[in-house]
Amino acid sequence: xxxxxxxxxxxxxxxxxxxxxxxxxxxxxxxxxxxxxxxxxxxxxxxxxxxxxxxxxxxxxxxxxxxxxxxxxxxxxxxxxxxxxxxxxxxxxxxxxxxxxxxx
Amino acid sequence: xxxxxxxxxxxxxxxxxxxxxxxxxxxxxxxxxxxxxxxxxxxxxxxxxxxxxxxxxxxxxxxxxxxxxxxxxxxxxxxxxxxxxxxxxxxxxxxxxxxxxxxx
Numbered sequence: 001x002x003x004x005x006x007x008x009x010x011x012x013x014x015x016x017x018x019x020x021x022x023x024x025x026x027x028x029x030x031x032x033x034x035x036x037x038x039x040x041x042x043x044x045x046x047x048x049x050x051x052x053x054x055x056x057x058x059x060x061x062x063x064x065x066x067x068x069x070x071x072x073x074x075x076x077x078x079x080x081x082x083x084x085x086x087x088x089x090x091x092x093x094x095x096x097x098x099x100x101x102x103x104x
Numbered sequence: 105x106x107x108x109x110x111x112x113x114x115x116x117x118x119x120x121x122x123x124x125x126x127x128x129x130x131x132x133x134x135x136x137x138x139x140x141x142x143x144x145x146x147x148x149x150x151x152x153x154x155x156x157x158x159x160x161x162x163x164x165x166x167x168x169x170x171x172x173x174x175x176x177x178x179x180x181x182x183x184x185x186x187x188x189x190x191x192x193x194x195x196x197x198x199x200x201x202x203x204x205x206x207x208x
Contacts, residue, residue, distance in 0.1 A: 006113045010131060012162045013107065013202050014143050020200070023127050023143050027114060039118050039127050058116045096124070098117050 001056060001078060005035075018045050021093075024101070033104070040097040044090065051103045052085040060097035065090040105160060105182065109139075122149050125197075128205070137208065144201040148194065155207045156189040164201035169194040 011026040015036065022045065024038025040062070055064075059077040067088045075081055077098075083089050115130040119140065126149065128142025144166070159168075163181040171192045179185055181202075187193050 003117065004113050004115045004132075007111055008114055009108050009110045010112055010114055010141060011108045012141060012204055016143065016200065020145050025129065025141060028108075037114060037116060037129060039120065041124050096120065100116055 036101045040093045042093050044092040046090050048088050049083050049085055053083045054102040056080045056100040058098035061095040062097055063092040140205045144197045146197050148196040150194050152192050153187050153189055157187045158206040160184045160204040162202035165199040166201055167196040
């Protein structure tokens with residue numbers, strides 16, 4: 001995976017969730033699509049999706065349980081996982097995560 | 105001040121300082137110059153500069169004391185302050201800050 005995105009617009013104001021456990025910035029690409037780039041600090045959180053998401057883990061380590069599943073899967077820097085639209089997933093961040101969320 | 109930067113490169117991996125009280129991402133502009141975009145959570149921190157910095161406060165509220173000064177000045181969204189190179193400044197973040205740091 002590349003270490004950077006080029007030719008993008010960056011929204012200056014961040015998105016802060018879960019009392020600061022998750023911080024992200026919105027990126028807009030030349031084709032109009034959006035991604036978010038952010039950090040999740042050690043925690044166990046439940047996220048809800050609207051569009052389907054592809055979560056790219058840039059660094060750190062987490063365990064993820066998708067809605068309706070019992071099994072937790074581990075992911076770390078260089079890996080990715082998919083989440084369906086209108087779904088929830090539990091994520092236990094073991095080591096602070098750098099991530100990129102791709103939508104659609 | 106604009107609400108976004110266009111035509112930039114964004115480094116995916118974040119910079120985390122002060123045990124997560126400050127999180128930033130590096131932006132590289134078409135002319136090769138760098139800025140950082142980030143968040144500072146409520147705290148009182150001391151930062152050190154290398155190059156001179158212009159701190160653009162996008163949102164939130166802080167009090168700042170520059171090196172060698174006794175007075176604290178207040179800044180909030182829409183304001184900015186300058187810091188000399190090779191200097192220190194104390195920053196008390198009263199409400200979580202969104203900021204952009206311009207160098208040089």
